[in-house]
Amino acid sequence: MTPDEVLAQLRREPDVEAPDLVAVDATDRLLLDTAGDLTGQRVVVVDDAYGALTLGAVAAGARDVRVAQDLLVGERALALNAERTGLSGTHRPGSLDAALFDGATLVLARAPKAFDALRELTELAAAAAAPDVTVLVGGRVKHMTLGMNDVLRTGFAEVSATLARQKSRVLVARGPRPGVAPSFPRCRHDDALDLDVCAHGAAFAGARVDEGTRLLVAALDAAAPDARTALDLGCGTGVLAAVLARSRPDLEVTATDQSAAAVASARATLARAGLERVRVLRDDAAATVPDASVDLVVCNPPFHLGAAVVTAAADRLFAAAARVLRPGGELWAVYNNRLPHRAALRRLVGPTRAAAHDRRFTVTVSTRR
Incomplete structure (x- = not known):
């Protein structure tokens, strides 16, 4: 042909x-x-x-x-x-x-x-x-x-x-040009989190921590205190997974993302923090995570599909969270205030309330019915 x-x-x-x-x-x-x-x-x-x-x-x-x-x-x-x-x-x-x-x-x-x-x-x-x-x-x-x-x-x-x-x-x-050498992943220490964040070139936010993630991190102490298993859904550079694993040594943490750059970055971030026990998977919307197997899901979903601002990508992750959560399990999500995610969270997951907010972002907790 x-x-x-x-x-x-x-x-x-x-x-x-x-x-x-x-x-x-x-x-x-x-x-x-x-x-x-x-x-x-x-x-x-x-x-x-x-x-x-x-x-x-x-x-x-x-x-x-x-x-x-x-x-x-x-x-x-x-x-x-x-x-x-x-x-x-x-x-x-x-x-x-x-x-x-x-x-x-x-x-x-x-x-x-x-x-x-x-x-x-x-x-x-x-x-x-x-x-x-x-x-x-x-x-x-x-x-x-x-x-x-x-x-x-x-x-x-x-x-x-x-x-x-x-x-x-x-x-x-x-x-x-002679002498050019690969320099990725690049790592940068975040003083507020006392964490080295590592990133390959295509990873969202690079080696910095975006403000939505910071707001969610600050709220996580109250998230599902009795949880034994947790999933960082759409993990990016692995910041949320690292914070959970470091603060809760007995928590079994899995991090997933469909981006190869994100998965490689998360592995580098977790290795740098001595948290190799966290399982990192390249996966589309947690497709390989069993149904009703997780107590806590954390998620900072994407709000762009290509160059367009859309909700479809986030809705897929919310539906995935609903599938993998046990009844009574919690989804803690952060998103831009202007996005209409709360209605989708109620519909796809269950009762939803605001847990934190600032002038740009809202953190919600949704309980699986």
Whole structure:
């Protein structure tokens, strides 16, 4: 099959499907077109949304395609699309590390939202890829800034940009600079919590503690005092899991997140604190946690899906909390005051009351019916 024939078969499954949502967009197509002849190329793909870059590169003749995807739903969509197109087994999934980039001649990447995520990719590609590597980073024009060029220049001597096409653009980097070394995860000591917080580039909030998490931490002494098991749902860098495990030595704590960067960051944070007993899982909405098995869930849910402010991601986590909580168990959540989560918490979990608030955030406790 030609690349166009492959791309025409791709779907978003298991992610949300809707008439106005696509599995292949203009950025995917521009990246593949900019790459040109892929015959024999050793390709690394970073954060392929649903498999367009990976399977498009395979169909165009790439001989060694390695893929790192931060979100678990993206991995699953790629696997389903590879099966759908008869291309299963033609790529190698991996972690975002130096081994992934070893000897690569081409890197195809969707532009990340966070500069640190681009910085981590830049360091790894410059340190481990082939000397003649070309790095292509594509995104929507409205989400790309000149600062991205500056980040790429920390690792590469030549950085340029393509002309825009269908509101997308690609940054092109060549000539790895000598002496560039990977620097992630980066750790920073938080004085208020007396905790070293470690973060990979794509982890939410990086190595700092966001204000919503601080408000929830301050309220946790009152959370389910008789709990024997706890779950940090959407754990990010693992701050909540670390606070719970450190303050309650007899509490069995699990932390889950669907982001590979979050899971790696949480493991680093917990290891730095000597809390390796906390179990950290890469999981989508606690899918592998048994029903009615947890006494306490803590959650600082995301309020963005891509660039849009939506409630769907939080509602999925609230529903997951309801499933894993035992009757009488508690969900302690924090969210921005302007978001209408309290009604959803009552509907999905049970009776809900405010436990703390400030000018921006509210902490609620919901009791499982």
